[in-house]
Amino acid sequence: MPVLARTLEAAGLSTIFVTMMPYWAEKIGVPRSLAVEFPFGHSLGEPGNVEQQMRVIRQALDVLETAEKAGTIIHSDERWPHPTDLAIKAWQPEEPSPVIASLAPTFKEMLRKRRERRE
């Protein structure tokens, strides 16, 4: 999705990207980002929590208004109001995605080899 922010910006639109992964915003080079430490699927907050959603959106608009150079990433102070371990479980699909299901054994094997090299 960082690529879409770049594409729309290059076409003449001023964009603001609200992301849980500033890691990619930085690596791919997004014009303006607000980073939020929320679980995936919840960029602006929890369902029905209008106040929380509006706080994040207002911060995003502030970044859009004040950013002075391309590549600006501002980190939000908003915290996810639920325990991390529960949130990690809750955001994931009930069934692993097809690519995870097909590649997980390969990844696990890579991890195992890395551990062996270190030992």
Next chain:
Amino acid sequence: MTVDSFKFLPRLIAMFYRMTKREPQTPIPWTPLGRPLSECIFGLVTSGGLYPRGAGHPFDVERERQEPTWGDPSFQVIPSDIESSAVGVSHLHFNTTDVEADFNILLPIHRFLTLVEEGRIGGLAASNYSFMGYQGFPPDPTDWEERFGPEVAEAFINEGANCVLLTPA
């Protein structure tokens, strides 16, 4: 506070992401705002896999099930006056229960209508756009860059939008 990109990621995916070496292509595009937000018309874009029930169709998750390294690059139009019950979600990479309960957590149409009423922003475009964020493995955003991204940009500009809020899922 510094946001930890890996806080909610399972270990395997985090490991894979951390191994990726990539530097941004420069220059990073930049369109100055050029006017106060109270005069800006906004468009909304998400990659949450939202689609209008009845008027549109779900993203092609059946092909993805057959071909796990492929992801549907197309987009769907979500009108700003859509009924809440008319928004469906097709995305195999996150639990869609919460966004189905309140699509504003990814496509904040109702929140932006509040901002228009307040006068904080000038307006909301009649159409918003949804993509499905999984673009294959390894990810290949070529169709987004060369075809679908420019199509959405042109549609926004034709509707008078000058600003866009984007939310990945």
